[in-house]
Amino acid sequence: MAERAATLRDVAERSGVAVSTASRALTKPGRVSEATAQRVLDAARELGYSASAAGRALSSGRTWTVALVVPDIANPFFFGVIRGTQSRLREGGYAHVLVDTEESVEAEERTLRSFRRSVDGVILAASRLDDESLVAWSADVPMVTLNRAFPALTCPSVVIDTPGGAVQALEHLTSLGHRRIAYAGGPRTSWSDGRRRAALTSAADRLGVEVVVLGPYAPQREAGSAAADAVVQSGVTAVLAFNDLLAFGILERLESRGVRVPDEVSVVGCDDVFGADLVRPSLTTVRAPLEKAGHHAADLLLASLDPVHPRIGAPVELPTHLVVRESSGPARS
């Protein structure tokens, strides 16, 4: 390690001004004279100065850091989200702390507790927290939720309208002649899962088809085997899976059991994550605008963090649409 890094004091000494002036020259354009500012800037460059985030955070109260909290970093659903938040946050000058709670409510609370004071805000993706905790935390730290509508209007949220897409999928399958359709559900703690379930059962009534709810299953490929077996067992002709990962697992299992897709069973996923068009048969799925969701979440947070006129934006709901590929087809008669 080289000698200790240059501090603002070093810069000030080198340019022959007071520390306070150096600070202003670097951060408050127009607050010092042109000539002085230039001297300070030069000195800073020569010394390779860059401000200490800790010092700055301590005195100004702003850390220029945002935490993104996700339940499972291995889930490609969140890759898209991460990309979206990352690009916007960087544009806004914020650093990006990534936290994986591994689907644990305790880990989520622990994270919030420990980051509360060290970040300016939090993006909570697919939070497993209950309403009450959510409200409590949102009073403590600027927060935006993603795919978790907010009970009170105290904090902005962005939700992806996957239920709407799921209903589209149901209509698609119905029009292909399917009459009994399974829904392979996700974790019970998932708010999204509840919404989808409700939307599907009500749409099923309207369409005059039967929806068989299976699960809950972990939103992972491995869980697909059990789901596929349940699908076969239940005798439905089509299945809509909680997410694409589960759908992938179902496809694998059906193939290994010799059940042909879509001839015998149609399979539809949710999200359109990386890989949905690679698998064979390629997966019919409800496309969720993941990166865009990340953008909106970051934008909302940044708006509420604006030092001059912070504003809490209106909740955003992003539409989805069905992408029809090879894994869905006419019901076997």
Next chain:
Amino acid sequence: MAERAATLRDVAERSGVAVSTASRALTKPGRVSEATAQRVLDAARELGYSASAAGRALSSGRTWTVALVVPDIANPFFFGVIRGTQSRLREGGYAHVLVDTEESVEAEERTLRSFRRSVDGVILAASRLDDESLVAWSADVPMVTLNRAFPALTCPSVVIDTPGGAVQALEHLTSLGHRRIAYAGGPRTSWSDGRRRAALTSAADRLGVEVVVLGPYAPQREAGSAAADAVVQSGVTAVLAFNDLLAFGILERLESRGVRVPDEVSVVGCDDVFGADLVRPSLTTVRAPLEKAGHHAADLLLASLDPVHPRIGAPVELPTHLVVRESSGPARS
């Protein structure tokens, strides 16, 4: 936002001790008496106290934060790595800042400059920096490189032996009767690409086969079209791609051109990222232990950051092996 968060001073007052004692009670086990420690702990809990990272960083010089710098956050190669580093860093009590440089050398340097003072260390994955800059930066900030061997032994590194795996792939193809084999290369700035190229040409000599180097191509699916066309044009019977993403693109393009895989052309990828076993035909590929690589990188960094006896670990080279699936087969005769 609620009233301001509790500080150490609040905790000290509530428990009737000095600030210094409160600090020690919370961070130096054994340094204060059992009874006092308990009082402080209780007070802290009652107030919902959690230490300010900024204050702590400023006085102790440690931020308990590590930056992970990747060239492209959209590349699933790095998902595995991120998971690996994330889990180890969290165990070690470190927070995880994620930075995407978008393959830009300038962004990489800018990142290092701005984070130098605000993180305890950096994991530099697939750095595009030249040797000289790398050495210079490693003197400034504790650093571990991933898939970028280090010129001097000043900083630990972990490299994945993909060249070894690529040679295995070449042998596999040779034993299947292929005599002219293409290598669809990656970005010229990629250190890994250079290594693979060298390993392949020397192995080709030994095996008595011809390797046709194509490219460079961007390590992305979209680049696969051009690569596939070049493959067809060159008249080889097999192609080894720089990474799986490129291989996916090649498979897609070959399929749409009506070239059968593996009957007419065998395709082999590198990395075995998420999706390699989903695509049809499933991809024969060189499996890189991504998560393990992340583990090692984090472990090495943590070891060099150890406050009591920091040690710079020996460079780690992780073996790879070929996973044979459906996309490779006997050469057409």
Next chain:
DNA sequence: CACCCCTTGGCAACCGTTTGCGCATAGTTG
């Protein structure tokens, strides 16, 4: 009973930056 050591906890300096306040100096006006 005197001495010493060890445990415990307080004092205060320090980490690097921002910012409210006040003091010069220069420029403008009557």
Next chain:
DNA sequence: CAACTATGCGCAAACGGTTGCCAAGGGGTG
């Protein structure tokens, strides 16, 4: 030419922890 207003800059006090140093007190030993 005096009085007043901008403008530019410096002083010093925060921000919230950590830690070296020291003093007081308690217990053990000769």
